[in-house]
Amino acid sequence: xxxxxxxxxxxxxxxxxxxxxxxxxxxxxxxxxxxxxxxxxxxxxxxxxxxxxxxxxxxxxxxxxxxxxxxxxxxxxxxxxxxxxxxxxxxxxxxxxxxxxxxxxxxxxxxxxxxxxxxxxxxxxxxxxxxxxxxxxxxxxxxxxxxxxxxxxxxxxxxxxxxxxxxxxxxxxxxxxxxxxxxxxxxxxxxxxxxxxxxxxxxxxxxxxxxxxxxxxxxxxxxxxxxxxxxxxxxxxxxxxxxx
Amino acid sequence: xxxxxxxxxxxxxxxxxxxxxxxxxxxxxxxxxxxxxxxxxxxxxxxxxxxxxxxxxxxxxxxxxxxxxxxxxxxxxxxxxxxxxxxxxxxxxxxxxxxxxxxxxxxxxxxxxxxxxxxxxxxxxxxxxxxxxxxxxxxxxxxxxxxxxxxxxxxxxxxxxxxxxxxxxxxxxxxxxxxxxxxxxxxxxxxxxxxxxxxxxxxxxxxxxxxxxxxxxxxxxxxxxxxxxxxxxxxxxxxxxxxxxxxxxxxxxxxxxxxxxxxxxxxxxxxxxxxxxxxxxxxxxxxxxxxxxxxxxxxxxxxxxxxxxxxxxxxxxxxxxxxxxxxxxxxxxxxxxxxxxxxxxxxxxxxxxxxxxxxxxxxxxxxxxxxxxxxxxxxxxxxxxxxxxxxxxxxxxxxxxxxxxxxxxxxxxxxxxxxxxxxxxxxxxxxxxxxxxxxxxxxxxxxxxxxxxxxxxxxxxxxxxxxxxxxxxxxxxxxxxxxxxxxxxxxxxxxxxxxxxxxxxxxxxxxxxxxxxxxxxxxxxxxxxxxxxxxxxxxxxxxxx
Numbered sequence: 001x002x003x004x005x006x007x008x009x010x011x012x013x014x015x016x017x018x019x020x021x022x023x024x025x026x027x028x029x030x031x032x033x034x035x036x037x038x039x040x041x042x043x044x045x046x047x048x049x050x051x052x053x054x055x056x057x058x059x060x061x062x063x064x065x066x067x068x069x070x071x072x073x074x075x076x077x078x079x080x081x082x083x084x085x086x087x088x089x090x091x092x093x094x095x096x097x098x099x100x101x102x103x104x105x106x107x108x109x110x111x112x113x114x115x116x117x118x119x120x121x122x123x124x125x126x127x128x129x130x131x132x133x134x135x136x137x138x139x140x141x142x143x144x145x146x147x148x149x150x151x152x153x154x155x156x157x158x159x160x161x162x163x164x165x166x167x168x169x170x171x172x173x174x175x176x177x178x179x180x181x182x183x184x185x186x187x188x189x190x191x192x193x194x195x196x197x198x199x200x201x202x203x204x205x206x207x208x209x210x211x212x213x214x215x216x217x218x219x220x221x222x223x224x225x226x227x228x229x230x231x232x233x234x235x236x237x238x239x240x241x242x243x244x
Numbered sequence: 245x246x247x248x249x250x251x252x253x254x255x256x257x258x259x260x261x262x263x264x265x266x267x268x269x270x271x272x273x274x275x276x277x278x279x280x281x282x283x284x285x286x287x288x289x290x291x292x293x294x295x296x297x298x299x300x301x302x303x304x305x306x307x308x309x310x311x312x313x314x315x316x317x318x319x320x321x322x323x324x325x326x327x328x329x330x331x332x333x334x335x336x337x338x339x340x341x342x343x344x345x346x347x348x349x350x351x352x353x354x355x356x357x358x359x360x361x362x363x364x365x366x367x368x369x370x371x372x373x374x375x376x377x378x379x380x381x382x383x384x385x386x387x388x389x390x391x392x393x394x395x396x397x398x399x400x401x402x403x404x405x406x407x408x409x410x411x412x413x414x415x416x417x418x419x420x421x422x423x424x425x426x427x428x429x430x431x432x433x434x435x436x437x438x439x440x441x442x443x444x445x446x447x448x449x450x451x452x453x454x455x456x457x458x459x460x461x462x463x464x465x466x467x468x469x470x471x472x473x474x475x476x477x478x479x480x481x482x483x484x485x486x487x488x489x490x491x492x493x494x495x496x497x498x499x500x501x502x503x504x505x506x507x508x509x510x511x512x513x514x515x516x517x518x519x520x521x522x523x524x525x526x527x528x529x530x531x532x533x534x535x536x537x538x539x540x541x542x543x544x545x546x547x548x549x550x551x552x553x554x555x556x557x558x559x560x561x562x563x564x565x566x567x568x569x570x571x572x573x574x575x576x577x578x579x580x581x582x583x584x585x586x587x588x589x590x591x592x593x594x595x596x597x598x599x600x601x602x603x604x605x606x607x608x609x610x611x612x613x614x615x616x617x618x619x620x621x622x623x624x625x626x627x628x629x630x631x632x633x634x635x636x637x638x639x640x641x642x643x644x645x646x647x648x649x650x651x652x653x654x655x656x657x658x659x660x661x662x663x664x665x666x667x668x669x670x671x672x673x674x675x676x677x678x679x680x681x682x683x684x685x686x687x688x689x690x691x692x693x694x695x696x697x698x699x700x701x702x703x704x705x706x707x708x709x710x711x712x713x714x715x716x717x718x719x720x721x722x723x724x725x726x727x728x729x730x731x732x733x734x735x736x737x738x739x740x741x742x743x744x745x746x747x748x749x750x751x752x753x754x755x756x757x758x759x760x761x762x763x764x765x766x767x768x769x770x771x772x773x774x775x776x777x778x779x780x781x782x783x784x785x786x787x788x789x
Contacts, residue, residue, distance in 0.1 A: 005551050009465050012457040015473060019558055023478045023522075026563035026585070027485075027514055030578050034507050037575060059498070063424035065362025075571035077644055079721040082729055090573035093505035098429055101509050101572065105648035106347070108733040130351075135738045137350045139361045155492045159500050163490060 057222025325383025336371025556592025651713025
C-alpha cells in the first residue's frame with residue numbers, strides 16, 4: 001500500500017482522480033436513493049403548494065434571514081410533540097424550493113405556527129416584538145408595511161412549475177392578481193381566486209390595512225399557512241394515538 | 245501599483261483585456277437586469293473593471309520586471325492575498341461581534357432593513373469563511389505550492405484573476421445579503437450569477453495548480469498539496485451540486501434551487517458539512533502541514549500517518565452531513581450512516597492532530613518562546629478537541645439535546661476560532677516577515693498580545709456557548725410533576741442572556757487580536773526593503789521529470 005501511494009503521489013492527475021473517486025462514494029450512496037424513495041412515498045392527496053401571496057411571503061421570510069433563528073422541522077421527540085405539535089413529514093416540504101428546515105432555534109420552531117396566533121398578533125409582533133413578548137430578542141421589522149412588489153410572481157410560479165410544483169396555467173397567469181385577491185375577500189377578484197385555489201385557503205386582509213397590499217400581508221399569509229398545506233401529520237398523529 | 249510592475253508588457257496587455265471584459269460583463273448584467281440587486285452588482289463589476297483598466301493602461305509603459313524573474317518565486321499575489329485576508333478578517337469578525345451583541349441587546353438594531361440581524365448574519369459567515377478563510381487559503385496555497393514544487397507559478401496573470409475574481413464573488417455575496425438577496429442555503433447564500441462566476445474562478449485556480457505542479461522539480465507531491473488539491477476539487481463538486489438553481493428570469497437575482505424538501509435538506513447538509521471538511525479543514529491542514537514543520541524546524545513526524553489521515557478524511561467526511569438531520573423527516577438509515585461515519589472520522593482526525601503535535605517533539609522550547617509557533621500548536625490542539633466534540637455531537641441521543649441550540653454554535657467556533665483562525669495567524673506571522681524581507685514582524689510583542697487575546701477570547705466564547713446550549717437543551721425537554729413542559733420557550737431565551745453577553749466579550753477579544761494582527765502586518769509590509777529576496781528555497785535549473 002505504502003509503495004502504491006509512494007508512486008501515486010508522483011502523478012498529479014492520479015491524485016486528482018483518486019480524490020474525486022474517494023470523495024464521491026459517500027454522497028452517491030446517501031443521496032441517489034432519496035430520489036427513488038420520493039417516487040415510492042406517496043404525497044398526501046390534500047397537499048397543496050403555496051398561493052402566490054404565501055409564496056411572496058416565503059420570499060420575504062428568506063430575504064430577512066428568518067430561517068437563521070427559526071427552524072421548520074419538528075423532530076420525532078416527545079418534548080417537541082408536546083411543545084409544537086405533530087412531527088414533520090418529508091411530504092410536507094416536497095414543494096419547497098428550497099426547504100427551510102433550519103439549523104438553529106434562537107426562536108421557536110415554526111413548522112406548526114399556522115393559525116396558532118391571530119393576524120393582529122403577527123402584525124404587532126413583527127413591527128415591535130417586545131410590545132407583545134417583552135423578553136423577546138427578535139429584531140423589529142417596521143419596514144414590512146411597505147407595498148408588496150408582485151412583479152416577479154408570475155415568473156416565479158412558472159419557474160416552480162417547471163421544477164415540478166403543481167401550478168396550472170391559470171394559476172400562473174393570474175398570480176399577481178391572485179396575490180392581491182387573497183387579501184381582499186370582498187372584491188370581485190376574490191371569486192376568481194376561490195375558483196383557482198379552492199375554498200379552504202385563508203382569504204382575508206392579513207395586515208389590518210385593507211386599502212393596501214403590503215409585504216406584511218404576504219409574510220403573515222405565509223406564516224399562517226405553515227403546517228396547513230396538508231392535514232397528513234395531524235391524521236398520522238391521531239392514528240398513532242388511537243393505536244396505543 | 246507595485247503589482248503591475250511585476251508583469252511583463254504582454255502580460256499587462258492580457259490583464260487589460262480581462263479587465264475590459266469584466267467591465268463589459270458588468271455592463272451586460274446591469275443592462276439585462278435594469279434594476280435591483282443584479283443591476284447594482286453589474287455596476288460594481290463595471291467599476292472594478294474600469295478601475296483595473298485605467299490602472300493597467302496608465303502603467304503599460306512602466307519598466308518591465310527583470311528577465312531573471314522566472315528563476316524566482318512569484319510572491320506578489322501572496323502578499324496581496326494576505327492583505328485581503330486581513331481586511332475580511334476585520335469585516336467578518338466585526339460583523340460577528342455586532343450580531344452577537346444584538347442577541348443580547350436587540351433594541352440596538354437600527355431601523356433600516358439592511359442592518360437587521362437576519363441580513364447581517366450571512367455577511368458574518370460568508371465574510372469569515374470565504375473572505376477571511378478563502379483568501380488565506382488561496383494566498384498560502386500559492387506560497388506552499390511554489391516552495392514544495394520548487395517551481396514558479398505557471399503564469400503571472402491567472403493568480404491575479406483568481407484573487408480579484410474570488411473577492412468580487414465575496415463582495416457580491418455580502419452586499420447581496422444586505423440588500424436582501426439570498427438563496428437561504430446556509431454557507432451557500434450567494435445568488436446564481438455569483439455562483440457561476442465562482443465556478444469560473446475556481447476552474448482557473450485548479451488549472452493554475454495543476455500547471456504549476458506539472459513544472460515541479462521535486463518528484464513527489466508534498467502532503468500539503470494533497471490537501472490543497474482536495475480542497476479545490478471537492479469544494480467545486482459541492483458548490484456546483486448544491487447551487488443548481490433556476491433563475492426566475494435572467495434579469496433578476498432571484499432563483500429557485502432545483503432541489504426540494506428532503507432531497508434539498510440532504511444535499512444542503514452534504515454541502516454544509518463538507519464545506520467544514522474541505523473548505524475549513526482540508527485546506528487548513530495543507531497550511532498546517534507546511535508551516536508547522538517550517539516554523540518548528542522539525543520534519544512531519546510520520547509520513548504513513550499523513551497518508552492514512554489524508555485518505556481517511558477525504559473518504560469518511562463526505563458521508564457525515566446527514567448527522568445534521570437526526571430525528572427529522574430524512575430516512576432513518578441515512579441518519580445512521582451519517583452518525584456512524586462521524587464517529588469513524590475521529591480516527592483520521594486525531595491521526596492528523598497527533599501527527600502535528602508529535603512533530604513538535606524536540607521543539608517544545610520553541611513553542612514556549614515563539615508565539616507564532618504557539619498559534620500553530622494551539623490550532624492543532626483545538627483541531628483535536630473540536631473533531632472529538634464533532635463526533636460526539638453526531639451521536640443520535642447527544643444530538644437530540646444539542647441540535648438547534650448554541651452548543652452547535654460553540655462547536656463551530658471552537659473549530660473556526662481555535663483551529664482555523666489560529667493556523668491562519670500562525671501562517672501569516674511566518675509569511676509576512678519573509679515576504680517583507682525582514683527577520684521579524686514590525687511589532688514582535690504584539691504577536692504575544694494577539695496570542696493571549698485569541699486564546700482567551702476563544703475559551704470564553706466556547707465555554708459560554710457550551711453552557712448556553714446545554715442549559716437551553718435541558719430546559720426544552722424538562723417536565724414538571726404534572727407531566728407538563730416546565731418552561732415556555734421565551735423562558736429558555738431569557739436564560740441565555742448572560743451567556744450571550746459573555747460570548748460577545750469573547751468574540752470582541754478575538755476581534756481585537758485580529759485588528760492588532762492587521763495593523764502589525766501593515767507596519768511590517770510598509771517597512772519592507774524595496775525588493776525582498778525570498779529565495780529561501782531556490783528554484784533548481786533542471787526541468788521536471
